[in-house]
Amino acid sequence: xxxxSLQQNLKERGSEGHHPEVLILGAGxxxxxxxxxxSDGKFITWRLGNPHTxxxxxxxxxxxxSLFLEDAEKVVEGIPNATAAQLDVSxxxxxxxxxxxxxxxxxxLPANCHIPVANACIELKKHLVTASYVSSEMALLDDKxxxxxxxxxxxxxxxxxxxxxxxxxxxxxxxxxGGRVQSFVSYCGGLPAPTAANNPLGYKFSxxxxxxxxxxxxxxxxxxEGKTVEVAGEDLFASAVPLRLQNMPVFALEQxxxxxxxxxxxxxxIDKEASTIFRATLRYEGFSEIMAVLVLEHLLxxxxxxxxxxxxxxxxxxxxxxxxxxxxxxxxxxxxxxxALRAANCIRWLGLDSEENVPExxxxxxxxxxxxxxxxxxxxxPNEQDMVLLHHELEVVYDDGHICEQQTxxxxxxxxxxxxxxxxxxxxQSAMARTVGLPVAIGAQLLLFEEVKSRGVLxxxxxxxxxxxxxxxxxxxxxxxxxxxxx
Numbered sequence: 017x018x019x020x021s022l023q024q025n026l027k028e029r030g031s032e033g034h035h036p037e038v039l040i041l042g043a044g045x046x047x048x049x050x051x052x053x054x055s056d057g058k059f060i061t062w063r064l065g066n067p068h069t070x071x072x073x074x075x076x077x078x079x080x081x082s083l084f085l086e087d088a089e090k091v092v093e094g095i096p097n098a099t100a101a102q103l104d105v106s107x108x109x110x111x112x113x114x115x116x117x118x119x120x121x122x123x124x125l126p127a128n129c130h131i132p133v134a135n136a137c138i139e140l141k142k143h144l145v146t147a148s149y150v151s152s153e154m155a156l157l158d159d160k161x162x163x164x165x166x167x168x169x170x171x172x173x174x175x176x177x178x179x180x181x182x183x184x185x186x187x188x189x190x191x192x193x194g195g196r197v198q199s200f201v202s203y204c205g206g207l208p209a210p211t212a213a214n215n216p217l218g219y220k221f222s223x224x225x226x227x228x229x230x231x232x233x234x235x236x237x238x239x240x241e242g243k244t245v246e247v248a249g250e251d252l253f254a255s256a257v258p259l260r261l262q263n264m265p266v267f268a269l270e271q272x273x274x275x276x277x278x279x280x281x282x283x284x285x286i287d288k289e290a291s292t293i294f295r296a297t298l299r300y301e302g303f304s305e306i307m308a309v310l311v312l313e314h315l316l317x318x319x320x321x322x323x324x325x326x327x328x329x330x331x332x333x334x335x336x337x338x339x340x341x342x343x344x345x346x347x348x349x350x351x352x353x354x355x356a357l358r359a360a361n362c363i364r365w366l367g368l369d370s371e372e373n374v375p376e377x378x379x380x381x382x383x384x385x386x387x388x389x390x391x392x393x394x395x396x397x398p399n400e401q402d403m404v405l406l407h408h409e410l411e412v413v414y415d416d417g418h419i420c421e422q423q424t425x426x427x428x429x430x431x432x433x434x435x436x437x438x439x440x441x442x443x444x445q446s447a448m449a450r451t452v453g454l455p456v457a458i459g460a461q462l463l464l465f466e467e468v469k470s471r472g473v474l475x476x477x478x479x480x481x482x483x484x485x486x487x488x489x490x491x492x493x494x495x496x497x498x499x500x501x502x503x
Contacts, residue, residue, distance in 0.1 A: 035077040035097065038460050039114055041105065041133060042124035043082035043091050046147070046173075049445050049453030050122060053492075054078050054460065055097040076464070081114055105129050112136050120145065120460040124453075130154060138164045145459040147173025147452050150473060158473040167468060171475045172459040173452040174404060175204040178489070180283075180475060181482035182408050182425050182496060187284055188479065190412045190423065196289040198419065199411035200280070203259070203271055205298025206448045209401035209430055210267075216362035217307075218300035220394045220402065226387050231297070232307060236273035239281070239293040247273050253311060254349060256304035259296075261407055263426060263499070270304055271296035283477065298405055302358065308349040309359040310386070337364055366393055396446075401431040404447040419503055426497045427451075454492060458485050 038054050040047055057074040075096075081103035082088040088100035103110055105125060115121055115136050120143045123133045127148040137144040138160050150170045161168050171177055179202060187197055207213070208220045236247040236255075247255050252272055259269040274295040281287030340360035341353070350356040363369055366389045375388065396402060406427040414420050429451055432444035445453075459476070462468045468480055476482050486496070 035075050036120075036464050037077045037079065037118045038120050038122060038457075038464065039118035040078060040080045040122045040124065041082075041103065041129075043080055043084075043087040043100075044124060045446070046449050046452040046456075047080060047124050048091050048443065049450045050124075050457035050460075051078050051080055051091060051095055051098050053454055053457045055095050074465075076461075079114065079118065105132065108132065108136070112140060115142055116140050118142060120464050122146070122456050122460050123148075124456070127151065131157075134161075134168055137168070138166050141166055143167045143169070143460075143463040145169045145172050145456050145463065147171070147177060147456050149176055150475065155473055162472040165471055167463055167471050167474055169459045169463065169468070169474045169476070169481070172455050174206075174448070174455070175406070177455045177476060178427065178451060178494075179204055179406055179408075180477055181486055182406065182427070183280075183284055184477050184479075184482050185486060186408060186410050186423050186425055186498075187286060190410060190421070193412075195412035195414055195421065197286045197410055198290060198413045199292035199409070200284065200286060200290050200294070201292065201409040202295045202407070203261075203269075203298050204274075204295075204406045205269075205404075207298065207300060207403045207405065208396070209403045212396060212400040212402070213300055215394060216358060216365050217303055217394065219303055220396050220400075221391065229383075229387060229390070232272070233311075234275050236275055236277070238273055238277035238295065239291065242291040244278070245273075250311065253304040253308035256299070258301050259298070261426070263424065263497070264405075264407075264428070267405070268301040269298050270301045271298060272304060273297075283475070292411075305349070305351070305355050306359045306362045309344055309347060309355070310363075311349075337361060340364065340369065366390065399433050399444075401433055402446045402448055403431070404429040404451050421503070422501045424499045424501075427494065428497075429494055450492075451494065454489065454494065455485060458488050461488075 040050060054076045055078045057076055078092075078098040079101050080088040080092050080098060081101040083102070083104055085100060085102040088102075092098040092100050101114060103114060105111055111133065115133075121133065121137055123130050123144060123146045125133070130146055130148060130151070131153050134144055134154060134157055138157065141164050143166055146169070148170060154168065154170060157168060171180060183200070183202065187200075190197055208218070212220060232252060233249045234252065235249040236252060238245050256270045256272045259271045261267065261269070274297045277293050277295045280295060281290060281293045286293070337357070337360050340363055341356045344350050344356040344359050345353060347356075350359065366386075368386070368389060377384070404427065408425045410423040411419050412421040412423060429447040431446040431448075431450075459481070462481065462484060467484060468474075470478065470480065474481070476485060489495070
């Protein structure tokens with residue numbers, strides 16, 4: 017669609033008193049940037065069939081639906097063109113009614129809710145965008161979606177999402193120069209900004225605590241110099257190694273293997289050429305040593321009847337750090353007394369050594385108790401910033417078989433604070449919310465104005481998605497720093 021035809025299309029809609037509508041399902045932490053971006057319409061920027069970038073102001077009506085109406089009302093308060101609606105996603109009739117009124121649907125619901133939403137979108141011929149991984153059930157909807165001329169654009173968040181787009185931009189450019197990708201390494205982490213990493217774990221939650229903790233128990237597999245390496249879930253924290261990024265050596269980080277890296281070889285079209293394919297989660301150094309202790313002490317177990325406190329026989333409310341340290345020092349995961357002491361300090365800081373009452377809902381397992389304590393203690397104070405760090409490294413070889421290039425791309429995003437602009441940022445957005453919420457909104461925008469022609473179950477792996485999406489993110493201040501070093 018040309019710029020002129022798009023503007024005419026929008027003019028005609030405006031004359032009829034109608035704005036295009038996007039329905040957003042879920043009023044959780046990631047939705048507000050999407051609501052604000054779409055309803056405001058200031059930064060609709062993409063390539064319209066030519067090498068130039070255009071900005072067109074297109075207001076969009078946004079309906080935010082949530083199980084609890086007050087949650088949605090709180091988000092949309094003060095945002096023009098945005099309204100709240102109540103929805104129990106299990107109410108199929110109500111779900112279809114809301115979808116039928118929209119042009120595009122964004123689902124920020126838990127992943128297990130996406131399938132009924134996707135089926136309703138196919139039935140009503142509406143496009144869908146999610147930030148979740150493509151499940152086996154979602155993949156099976158590919159043919160039905162194509163027959164209905166519907167796009168189900170998944171994995172359009174941060175990880176997965178921006179990581180895909182960065183990777184495919186780099187890989188496609190390397191292939192266009194006649195290169196072959198010998199090594200692909202990717203690191204991503206949602207962390208507190210250094211000034212907010214002020215607890216024993218150096219970590220705080222910007223998303224669901226249970227999900228974040230469970231992610232640290234996933235098994236992993238990756239390819240390293242032609243050899244397949246497998247890491248069991250119970251060994252994941254012990255497998256962490258220190259990391260210093262060359263362009264950001266100030267950050268003392270560690271890397272943990274992230275799930276199935278092998279599948280990305282096929283997704284990215286490098287499975288026949290790369291001898292190393294490795295994806296990792298980032299944490300501040302020392303995080304995994306403490307978490308490994310909690311694992312060994314069974315605090316991450318979801319089985320009932322496992323002790324959740326370090327109590328003395330005297331019945332005292334708390335025990336000393338020295339007592340806990342001595343108890344931990346005998347564990348195989350405590351490499352030395354320093355690790356035992358730091359783990360003991362964390363246990364006490366989380367209140368796991370006390371007789372403090374916990375909510376009845378947390379008493380099913382030690383895991384629930386741990387999640388509750390972490391959610392209470394590992395939270396951001398007002399005006400504290402979170403941070404997203406995403407970094408890709410590619411080694412590219414050419415016909416002579418020698419490494420000729422090392423490509424890197426880095427995204428560093430800090431959460432907003434009140435002191436940037438008091439008037440505009442009365443509700444500052446976290447870096448995690450922006451890097452998840454904005455990509456799904458951009459995906460909806462591209463589908464809304466027919467910039468994405470592909471149909472079926474999609475990921476942002478093709479240039480028709482990643483090129484405009486990365487341009488729009490850059491216009492919003494979420495920019496990649498790219499470097500190529502030649503050998």
